Amino acid sequence: MAELLDLDAEVMEAYLSGVGAWIDELAADQPPRRILDLGSGTGTGTFTLLRRFERADAIALDVSASMLRHLRNRARVLGLADRVRTVQADLDDAAWPAVDAVDLVWASSSLHHMADPDRVLTEVFATLRPGGLLVVAEMESFPRFLPDDLGLGRPGLEARCHAALNGARDTALPHLGSDWGSRLSRAGFTIEAERPFAINLTPPLPASAGRYAEATLRRIRLHLDGRMSADDLATLDALIDSDGTGSVLRRDDLTVRTARTVWAARRP
Numbered sequence: 001m002a003e004l005l006d007l008d009a010e011v012m013e014a015y016l017s018g019v020g021a022w023i024d025e026l027a028a029d030q031p032p033r034r035i036l037d038l039g040s041g042t043g044t045g046t047f048t049l050l051r052r053f054e055r056a057d058a059i060a061l062d063v064s065a066s067m068l069r070h071l072r073n074r075a076r077v078l079g080l081a082d083r084v085r086t087v088q089a090d091l092d093d094a095a096w097p098a099v100d101a102v103d104l105v106w107a108s109s110s111l112h113h114m115a116d117p118d119r120v121l122t123e124v125f126a127t128l129r130p131g132g133l134l135v136v137a138e139m140e141s142f143p144r145f146l147p148d149d150l151g152l153g154r155p156g157l158e159a160r161c162h163a164a165l166n167g168a169r170d171t172a173l174p175h176l177g178s179d180w181g182s183r184l185s186r187a188g189f190t191i192e193a194e195r196p197f198a199i200n201l202t203p204p205l206p207a208s209a210g211r212y213a214e215a216t217l218r219r220i221r222l223h224l225d226g227r228m229s230a231d232d233l234a235t236l237d238a239l240i241d242s243d244g245t246g247s248v249l250r251r252d253d254l255t256v257r258t259a260r261t262v263w264a265a266r267r268p
């Protein structure tokens with residue numbers, strides 16, 4: 001998962017810098033000095049925001065000790081270690097971790113993992129200073145990479161993978177694709193904007209795009225046993241076999257297609 005998140009950050013660099021610039025505009029009156037990255041993973045949001053807001057410090061909060069270890073190593077490499085504090089906490093626990101008031105909360109692809117996102121949003125509201133911003137970024141589904149006709153197996157493999165995955169995720173991630181705008185309003189936030197970001201990268205792709213496609217398809221593959229035909233699974237397995245001749249790493253017809261929605265909400 002950590003590798004997938006780092007590859008996502010590399011390939012989605014233009015999207016991330018676009019969101020960063022947008023937050024800069026929204027916070028122009030009072031640039032943030034203290035930032036909380038909720039479900040920080042390997043620190044994609046933490047580092048994007050620390051680079052943009054040079055006078056800010058960040059708290060990176062995640063349930064996973066290994067993600068936070070990875071994040072601290074990256075912070076050292078990037079020369080940002082003295083501006084990041086990590087907090088390991090499970091936001092599904094009843095007690096909210098002790099965090100001082102912050103100016104900006106960033107929650108990217110993390111809220112849908114929570115057992116009770118509404119309770120987490122209420123706690124975020126209390127943690128933000130009045131006037132502070134919460135920025136929520138969510139994706140509808142995993143990115144897509146493959147042409148419809150791969151020249152192998154039956155056309156439409158990736159569409160069938162996603163359809164099968166949707167069946168699995170209704171139980172595994174019931175809040176994915178939720179109506180976050182309504183949930184933010186219910187928690188007391190004023191929605192400043194809801195902005196869709198369509199990502200459609202075509203060749204020449206960033207160097208890491210093949211590895212990103214492979215890591216994403218491997219992640220999807222974990223949920224597909226018993227949900228797709230043996231022929232489709234064999235085609236997919238060939239695509240994610242790094243050493244095989246059919247590997248996505250050796251294809252020159254990949255694209256990166258996905259959509260993310262970002263909500264900017266303010267504590268009145």
Ligand SMILES: C[S@@+](CC[C@H](N)C(=O)[O-])C[C@H]1O[C@@H](n2cnc3c(N)ncnc32)[C@H](O)[C@@H]1O
Pocket residue numbers: 005038039040041042043044045061062063064067089090091092107108109110113114115
């Ligand atoms: C899909 S990753 C997103 C990481 C990062 N925000 C990004 O955009 O790259 C979701 C993150 O949420 C964390 N997470 C999931 N459930 C959590 C919980 N209950 N409390 C705290 N963090 C949690 C996971 O450990 C993971 O790092």
